[in-house]
Amino acid sequence: MDSLADFMSGNNTKKSLLEALQQQYRIVDMIPDLDDSKPLTETITDTIKYVTRSIELSNDPVMIKLYCNDKSKKLIKFPYFGNEPNANRNTGNEMAIFISLLQTIQSRYLKTTKSTIRDIFYSNVELYQKQNNVVNWLNIISKNFNLSSRDDLNIVAAQKGLVFSIDVPILISNQPKNITCLNTINLVPYINESSIIELDQTKFIRVNIFEKEAVFNKVVTNSNIRVSGQNTIYITGKGFPDTLTKLFVNNLLQSSDNIKIKIYVDSDPYGICIALNYIKSCYSSEKTHLLQYQGITIIQLINKRTQLLNLSHREIQLVINLIQKQSDLTTITHRGITLQLQRQLFFFKKGEMNAYYI
Amino acid sequence: MSKVFIPIANVGKAHEADIYSVSITNPYTVTCSGDGKIRLWSNKTLIQEQTRLKEIVLSQFVHQTGLHHVDVIYTVEPHDVGVVMIIATVSFSGNLHFYRFVEDTKEFIELDLLDSEMKKKSFWACKWVKSSDQVVDHRFIASDVKGSTYVWRFLSVDKIVGEDETQVTYEPNLHFDLQGEIPSNEPVFATCIAASSSKGLLATGFANGTVIVSQLSTLRPLYTFEGIGREGIDENSNSVRSVEFSPAGNLLSVANDSGSYGCVTLYETEFGERIGNLTVPTHSGQTNIGLFAHNGWVFNQAFNPSGEFIATCGYDGKVRVWDIKSKERVSTLHISATDIEIESDILLTDENGDSLKTPPVFDVAYIPQGTLNGVGNEANEGLCCVCMDRSVRWFREAGGK
Numbered sequence: 001m002d003s004l005a006d007f008m009s010g011n012n013t014k015k016s017l018l019e020a021l022q023q024q025y026r027i028v029d030m031i032p033d034l035d036d037s038k039p040l041t042e043t044i045t046d047t048i049k050y051v052t053r054s055i056e057l058s059n060d061p062v063m064i065k066l067y068c069n070d071k072s073k074k075l076i077k078f079p080y081f082g083n084e085p086n087a088n089r090n091t092g093n094e095m096a097i098f099i100s101l102l103q104t105i106q107s108r109y110l111k112t113t114k115s116t117i118r119d120i121f122y123s124n125v126e127l128y129q130k131q132n133n134v135v136n137w138l139n140i141i142s143k144n145f146n147l148s149s150r151d152d153l154n155i156v157a158a159q160k161g162l163v164f165s166i167d168v169p170i171l172i173s174n175q176p177k178n179i180t181c182l183n184t185i186n187l188v189p190y191i192n193e194s195s196i197i198e199l200d201q202t203k204f205i206r207v208n209i210f211e212k213e214a215v216f217n218k219v220v221t222n223s224n225i226r227v228s229g230q231n232t233i234y235i236t237g238k239g240f241p242d243t244l245t246k247l248f249v250n251n252l253l254q255s256s257d258n259i260k261i262k263i264y265v266d267s268d269p270y271g272i273c274i275a276l277n278y279i280k281s282c283y284s285s286e287k288t289h290l291l292q293y294q295g296i297t298i299i300q301l302i303n304k305r306t307q308l309l310n311l312s313h314r315e316i317q318l319v320i321n322l323i324q325k326q327s328d329l330t331t332i333t334h335r336g337i338t339l340q341l342q343r344q345l346f347f348f349k350k351g352e353m354n355a356y357y358i
Numbered sequence: 359m360s361k362v363f364i365p366i367a368n369v370g371k372a373h374e375a376d377i378y379s380v381s382i383t384n385p386y387t388v389t390c391s392g393d394g395k396i397r398l399w400s401n402k403t404l405i406q407e408q409t410r411l412k413e414i415v416l417s418q419f420v421h422q423t424g425l426h427h428v429d430v431i432y433t434v435e436p437h438d439v440g441v442v443m444i445i446a447t448v449s450f451s452g453n454l455h456f457y458r459f460v461e462d463t464k465e466f467i468e469l470d471l472l473d474s475e476m477k478k479k480s481f482w483a484c485k486w487v488k489s490s491d492q493v494v495d496h497r498f499i500a501s502d503v504k505g506s507t508y509v510w511r512f513l514s515v516d517k518i519v520g521e522d523e524t525q526v527t528y529e530p531n532l533h534f535d536l537q538g539e540i541p542s543n544e545p546v547f548a549t550c551i552a553a554s555s556s557k558g559l560l561a562t563g564f565a566n567g568t569v570i571v572s573q574l575s576t577l578r579p580l581y582t583f584e585g586i587g588r589e590g591i592d593e594n595s596n597s598v599r600s601v602e603f604s605p606a607g608n609l610l611s612v613a614n615d616s617g618s619y620g621c622v623t624l625y626e627t628e629f630g631e632r633i634g635n636l637t638v639p640t641h642s643g644q645t646n647i648g649l650f651a652h653n654g655w656v657f658n659q660a661f662n663p664s665g666e667f668i669a670t671c672g673y674d675g676k677v678r679v680w681d682i683k684s685k686e687r688v689s690t691l692h693i694s695a696t697d698i699e700i701e702s703d704i705l706l707t708d709e710n711g712d713s714l715k716t717p718p719v720f721d722v723a724y725i726p727q728g729t730l731n732g733v734g735n736e737a738n739e740g741l742c743c744v745c746m747d748r749s750v751r752w753f754r755e756a757g758g759k
Contacts, residue, residue: 295711302618307617323424324450
């Protein structure tokens, strides 16, 4: 091996010396495969083969170039050398995460089973450290493979939302069978943007969304549900709804014109945030009016003589910000929401929807 | 002895959203609402123009987030400044807005009275403190959501002293001079403020049930009243909603929650002692729960100009008038959404489907003698209230003096 003196004599300028001292990497360039005919599994198998071979068989360090989109690239170096700008980051780990995820994706693909991000995270907590790391890396991988959605990797977010109905079967076009059972509480089924929910167009269908799982349970287990719950689908997102629940609500809305969705949330700024979350996720603007904020309003709680709590300083700020964002919208639903926010602040009180369902 | 108030005018759907505050000046009744507008209703033509009040009302759009407090100063200033009417209003975004209203031209001129540092604060309540003494300046007070109270002196002229120091000239210039801030120890929502120019006192009410009375000249806190209301109930259920000084400044009336009921407590301001409560008799064996003034939160209160009576309004859709001396109620006005004169302006439910049949009364103001026009109206005092059914109602006392 050359000594430093050899390097210095061989390079006359500081710049060239620095370049000569830099570690030479063997680059694995992961240019997205434009050939759509090649199945994803094959691409993954090839990638794993190349990368592991480079690491195992060659003495050179390896650098993988991933393409997140047209502009940004992600470089993974293994092993890690020198004083790099982001020295805290364990780049060796990145390589391990990348390969481990690829292997997982491949094995799931072969089995054609779906698994949740949470399952994958718990399969190797020491390596992934945070669930968010798994999410980020899956996003990078799916972008690099030019996939339209992360869900194509057969790894999906865990279902959070619940759905219940006594007499409305929920059939999904590209799913093998009817996923939700009548009369039992089901997890919101796995769907994607292209799924179409098939509902009976002749019937008027009501959809009631509850913020609180407790209220949802109370309503669907009520003995009166056989009468009052006809032609109704009950949904809860358990607090802030996850992407799947929002997508499900949105698909329901697209599935029929004969539908009305009502959102029931707490009478506090977070409740309003949740309602807006559902409303904003509705991507066809001509159907937004079918999605309605329905309370529980602070007036309903006061009339019940509920003991209300004062808004905290943080919540006051949140109300002010929400009113500012809301104020330029003028639809009837938005006016109702603005009114509700103004009253919450004017009364400086908040209450939970559970109190209304005692 | 009871008093009788007769309705003299009302207007339904006076604004497009809830009306949160009302202020009375000699020429106009000023209301502000969640629709972001201030409206000026001419007091002199209330009865004559009853059917077209909404057509002749003067309106000014202020802020899209809506307005919740309004207060007006109407004064004649020396040194050729003349009549000054300035409307101060607070929007839900926390900004203070000032408009000078010119009566002759019916023009609203926006004034920029705050400095840039002050504009960053989130204000909540605001009040003018009108001084009847030429030597004492008018003041303007405002509270913010973090619990601080700010005091400004309001000056209508710049005093210019000539070179020889004998010649003094005055240049009209409406401006504020920040007197100072009463900071809060902890960030608790300062819900209401009041001040008495004659006694030089300032009171701030907080959401946790505390009232702090401070000296207006030094901004030093004098008394703190804590935990008013029912014992053993934590700070959430005795929030203070309104504080009000009597015109002479010797009494402070505090309206606070007692759970879902509303209490009114009177304090004398010399030593900060509690004088008593304004209560309605209840037919309950448990006397300790019966000490309330309204069967719902009390939102606001107003003393009459002589200080003998106080009007309170509440969530129960009632306005009550109390005799200060006997601490007994002398009149109760029951508000119903259906008593609006023009039927098409009756609003029975809001956008979210909540009933407004017995609308909560958000604010009440006393109308001094000589403000209204017409037989029997001029010689008597009156009341004006704004309700959740978006109505404004005017009453006057029956009989004559």
